[in-house]
Amino acid sequence: MTTINESRPAQGLRADDRRDEQVHESTKPLGGIAGWVDDRVGAAKGVSFLLKKVFPDHWSFMLGEIAMYSMIVCLLTGAFLTFWFVPSQTLVPYDGSYIPLQGVMVSDAYRSTLDISFDIRGGLLIRQIHHWGALIFIVAVFAHMARVFFTGAFRKPREINWVFGTILSMLACIEGFAGYSLPDDLLSGTGIRAMNGFVQSIPVVGSYVSYFIFGGAFPGEAIVPRLYSVHILLIPAILIGLFTAHILLVFVHKHTQYPGPGRTNTNVVGYPLMPVYIAKAGGFFFMVFGVITLISALFTINPIWAYGPYDPSPVTAGSQPDWYMGFADGALRLLPGWFEFVSWGDFTWSMNIFPGSILLLPIMWGVIGAYPFVESWVTGDKREHHLLDRPRNAPTRTAIGVAGITMYCVLFFAAGNDLIAIKLHLSINDITMALRTLFFIGPPIAFWITKRICLSLQRADREKVLHGRETGTIWRYPDGRFEEIHAPLTPNERWPLVQHEVPEPLQIIAEKDENGVDSPIARKERLRAKLSHFYFVDRVAPVTPAELEAAHHAHDEPHAALPAGEHEALESTGAGAERESIKADKRLD
Amino acid sequence: MNDNETTAPGESGALVSATPGGVVAQSQADAVDRFENPGLPPHVHRLADDDESAAKRAERQVATMFGLSMLGALVFLVAYFVVPDESTFYFPGIGIASTQNVVLGVSLGISILMIGLGAVHWAKTLMPDTEVVEERHLQASSPEDRAKAVASVSKGGEAAQLPRRPLIKYTLGGALGLFALPLGLQVAGSLGPTDVEELKTTIWDPSYNDGKPIRLMRDPEMTPIKLEDVTNGSVFHVMPETLQKFIDEGKHVLEAKAKAAVILIRLDPELIKVQKARDWGVDGTVAYSKICTHVGCAVGLYEQQTHHLLCPCHQSTFDLTEDCTVIFGPAKRPLPQLKIQVDDAGYLVAPQGFDQPVGPSFWERLR
Numbered sequence: 001m002t003t004i005n006e007s008r009p010a011q012g013l014r015a016d017d018r019r020d021e022q023v024h025e026s027t028k029p030l031g032g033i034a035g036w037v038d039d040r041v042g043a044a045k046g047v048s049f050l051l052k053k054v055f056p057d058h059w060s061f062m063l064g065e066i067a068m069y070s071m072i073v074c075l076l077t078g079a080f081l082t083f084w085f086v087p088s089q090t091l092v093p094y095d096g097s098y099i100p101l102q103g104v105m106v107s108d109a110y111r112s113t114l115d116i117s118f119d120i121r122g123g124l125l126i127r128q129i130h131h132w133g134a135l136i137f138i139v140a141v142f143a144h145m146a147r148v149f150f151t152g153a154f155r156k157p158r159e160i161n162w163v164f165g166t167i168l169s170m171l172a173c174i175e176g177f178a179g180y181s182l183p184d185d186l187l188s189g190t191g192i193r194a195m196n197g198f199v200q201s202i203p204v205v206g207s208y209v210s211y212f213i214f215g216g217a218f219p220g221e222a223i224v225p226r227l228y229s230v231h232i233l234l235i236p237a238i239l240i241g242l243f244t245a246h247i248l249l250v251f252v253h254k255h256t257q258y259p260g261p262g263r264t265n266t267n268v269v270g271y272p273l274m275p276v277y278i279a280k281a282g283g284f285f286f287m288v289f290g291v292i293t294l295i296s297a298l299f300t301i302n303p304i305w306a307y308g309p310y311d312p313s314p315v316t317a318g319s320q321p322d323w324y325m326g327f328a329d330g331a332l333r334l335l336p337g338w339f340e341f342v343s344w345g346d347f348t349w350s351m352n353i354f355p356g357s358i359l360l361l362p363i364m365w366g367v368i369g370a371y372p373f374v375e376s377w378v379t380g381d382k383r384e385h386h387l388l389d390r391p392r393n394a395p396t397r398t399a400i401g402v403a404g405i406t407m408y409c410v411l412f413f414a415a416g417n418d419l420i421a422i423k424l425h426l427s428i429n430d431i432t433m434a435l436r437t438l439f440f441i442g443p444p445i446a447f448w449i450t451k452r453i454c455l456s457l458q459r460a461d462r463e464k465v466l467h468g469r470e471t472g473t474i475w476r477y478p479d480g481r482f483e484e485i486h487a488p489l490t491p492n493e494r495w496p497l498v499q500h501e502v503p504e505p506l507q508i509i510a511e512k513d514e515n516g517v518d519s520p521i522a523r524k525e526r527l528r529a530k531l532s533h534f535y536f537v538d539r540v541a542p543v544t545p546a547e548l549e550a551a552h553h554a555h556d557e558p559h560a561a562l563p564a565g566e567h568e569a570l571e572s573t574g575a576g577a578e579r580e581s582i583k584a585d586k587r588l589d
Numbered sequence: 590m591n592d593n594e595t596t597a598p599g600e601s602g603a604l605v606s607a608t609p610g611g612v613v614a615q616s617q618a619d620a621v622d623r624f625e626n627p628g629l630p631p632h633v634h635r636l637a638d639d640d641e642s643a644a645k646r647a648e649r650q651v652a653t654m655f656g657l658s659m660l661g662a663l664v665f666l667v668a669y670f671v672v673p674d675e676s677t678f679y680f681p682g683i684g685i686a687s688t689q690n691v692v693l694g695v696s697l698g699i700s701i702l703m704i705g706l707g708a709v710h711w712a713k714t715l716m717p718d719t720e721v722v723e724e725r726h727l728q729a730s731s732p733e734d735r736a737k738a739v740a741s742v743s744k745g746g747e748a749a750q751l752p753r754r755p756l757i758k759y760t761l762g763g764a765l766g767l768f769a770l771p772l773g774l775q776v777a778g779s780l781g782p783t784d785v786e787e788l789k790t791t792i793w794d795p796s797y798n799d800g801k802p803i804r805l806m807r808d809p810e811m812t813p814i815k816l817e818d819v820t821n822g823s824v825f826h827v828m829p830e831t832l833q834k835f836i837d838e839g840k841h842v843l844e845a846k847a848k849a850a851v852i853l854i855r856l857d858p859e860l861i862k863v864q865k866a867r868d869w870g871v872d873g874t875v876a877y878s879k880i881c882t883h884v885g886c887a888v889g890l891y892e893q894q895t896h897h898l899l900c901p902c903h904q905s906t907f908d909l910t911e912d913c914t915v916i917f918g919p920a921k922r923p924l925p926q927l928k929i930q931v932d933d934a935g936y937l938v939a940p941q942g943f944d945q946p947v948g949p950s951f952w953e954r955l956r
Contacts, residue, residue: 211785267722297690
């Protein structure tokens with residue numbers, strides 16, 4: 001497993017690095033319970049294989065861990081909640097200890113949720129841990145997804161895992177929606193009411209689907225029990241299954257790593273599961289659980305007693321879904337009403353609702369899930385990638401990601417257009433119009449800015465490699481000039497800035513076949529070449545050893561002729577030799 | 590895909606590596622002129638690696654965290670029995686908080702968090718921090734393994750006589766294709782009734798009241814409303830008197846309310862610009878469906894100055910002076926108006942119900 005290949009420096013181990021043989025040096029005979037189990041299942045080999053797995057360290061790898069742990073927290077507290085929650089919409093008089101609602105006819109679901117909050121000791125805490133855990137779960141899922149996207153971790157061989165993750169993130173949102181709808185309070189009931197409107201907007205079958213889902217007319221008494229089985233059985237089963245596959249594939253592929261000295265595309269450098277990652281990852285579970293618990297102890301979430309039971313007639317201002325459904329709600333607020341029309345045959349097409357609600361989710365997650373395949377087709381890159389990209393080194397991808405996030409954020413903020421209007425004393429109409437415009441012009445602007453920033457950062461990297469890092473030491477010379485001393489990078493500092501490849505655009509050949517006719521393949525390939533051009537036309541190559549050599553040369557021989565306008569030329573005028581010797585002294589430490 | 594195909598060089602004359610279909614990538618001319626990976630950086634010892642007293646200190650810190658965790662758990666166990674259910678206190682910066690929730694939550698949180706902090710601190714200070722290198726291998730199986738897998742599949746298929754007995758192959762395919770249909774039909778077909786025509790009716794229809802006009806009742810008190818009760822600018826949330834039957838039976842109350850909710854507003858008759866809207870009201874008192882024509886939220890926000898009705902869900906705005914047409918937002922259709930009159934006893938009644946389906950649009954709405 002941890003083999004050494006002396007011929008390649010990157011894989012060489014240091015004298016004090018542990019080799020896997022050392023792990024086994026003090027093997028004790030397997031006895032006791034472990035021996036008993038191994039006699040029956042023969043797990044020792046697999047266990048020792050697992051315990052030796054190496055994981056690289058990086059803070060951004062912990063985003064997925066947060067998602068995993070908060071999901072486990074939700075599973076645990078969710079199991080607790082099922083002991084008290086009653087998934088029924090039968091109306092009962094409330095007789096619990098929350099005085100303002102005593103005697104009010106409420107559904108059993110709402111009554112039992114109030115009981116969990118007021119009459120079951122510690123119940124409110126468990127409920128709040130469950131809700132906060134779910135919110136943090138989905139935040140972490142999206143943050144993890146962004147990390148994977150921007151570092152290119154979805155590339156071969158991990159495309160399947162990206163698709164799994166895409167499905168997981170969509171299921172997480174649906175699971176959350178199903179969950180917060182269960183208490184049958186006024187806010188969540190309003191959400192269900194809107195959901196009914198979404199479903200009714202489906203062309204041809206909408207009204208039937210609505211009657212199927214609600215077991216008849218809205219709201220009926222079927223939706224809470226049905227959402228309950230969806231929330232505690234159906235989706236969790238798929239979530240856990242896909243999540244297990246997701247994690248298994250991480251073990252199969254071995255974790256990706258950021259570029260750095262000694263890290264290559266053919267190794268993984270880090271710490272073994274036993275003992276370091278058991279302690280770090282296991283400990284991190286407790287940290288995530290602990291922090292969620294502290295938040296739940298101190299900050300109220302979803303105070304359903306303040307909203308009251310669901311009733312289709314009253315309404316609260318500022319009705320909004322949980323954050324992860326905000327983008328869909330925002331899409332509905334931005335779609336103009338005139339999109340609805342009546343076709344021949346008097347059929348009503350609710351195109352002011354259908355695209356923003358029913359279509360939006362599969363489209364958004366479909367585009368996300370398809371991205372790795374599109375990129376690999378455009379780039380023609382069929383190699384395995386285990387070293388992550390620094391986002392700046394993939395400017396087009398990073399810009400596409402930021403454009404997508406911008407689009408998402410426009411929709412997300414649109415879901416709060418009423419609150420923005422109230423808090424900032426603005427006209428809601430202006431805000432909505434502005435957001436409608438931003439939905440279209442925001443992403444291209446974000447794309448352009450991001451790409452420029454990435455390219456500039458790459459140029460800054462080049463600058464740093466060629467001329468060293470700024471030391472913050474300012475020197476004043478006898479002739480009055482000031483100059484900041486630059487310290488050259490060590491090979492270890494330099495490597496992350498120069499290790500990446502810069503692909504060039506694919507070029508078209510053979511547009512026509514031998515008879516001079518456009519071949520159908522060529523048409524598809526022209527598109528591919530265009531996209532490839534779009535991806536790679538602007539590029540900054542990493543510094544090569546020759547360039548570095550030339551730059552050093554320029555520093556050392558200040559009077560040598562240099563291309564006009566070059567930074568070095570400006571820097572190296574005047575009493576060069578003297579200054580260079582000072583610089584050289586400074587470099588020594 | 591044939592990755593080995595070679596093709597002519599591209600325009601630039603640089604070396605090209607061919608990819609299928611005639612697009613080529615220019616090879617990187619500077620591929621050779623690259624920096625070498627410098628190899629793993631030297632290992633830097635931590636304080637606790639060399640200094641036994643630092644290691645001891647780290648040990649004490651870890652043990653303290655685990656100790657705090659135990660303390661938190663004990664506090665929880667005691668507080669569970671000691672802290673009364675109704676007790677509240679003022680928490681600076683947060684407000685009135687339930688003592689029980691805060692004490693139980695904080696003690697449990699500390700007991701859990703400290704295990705994590707202790708374990709991570711232990712790993713970072715005392716566990717080995719020399720990096721381990723694990724080799725990767727190409728993800729694909731070796732050609733031999735692939736061939737073996739193909740062989741065992743085709744061998745198994747032959748052993749089962751699949752290629753030789755097409756009748757079995759096709760009937761099995763048909764059976765597997767069909768068997769899920771009954772299950773799918775059962776669940777989809779039995780989920781709910783399909784009397785979607787219901788969507789077009791409300792209990793404002795006089796047929797729910799033996800053909801007699803239906804009184805407008807205050808929601809939720811269910812008391813009738815006299816015209817003189819409705820002062821200029823006031824807003825009433827209204828239900829039909831036919832709802833009482835549902836309330837008494839305790840059945841389908843919400844389903845009936847979900848379509849029947851009405852908002853009653855009085856404004857200066859001169860302000861109403863549409864003749865029909867004036868005719869269907871009484872002295873500027875007009876009644877409109879409260880169910881938004883967008884996705885069905887209750888249109889409950891009335892702006893007295895502008896005479897706009899605003900839906901709090903997606904901000905569709907309806908102009909009361911223009912027969913509740915949409916002046917902004919994602920809704921398309923005006924709120925349907927309910928024709929009202931005053932009966933002999935002076936109460937407001939609706940003689941004919943809505944003239945169109947209320948609430949969100951659906952496919953067969955106009956059919």
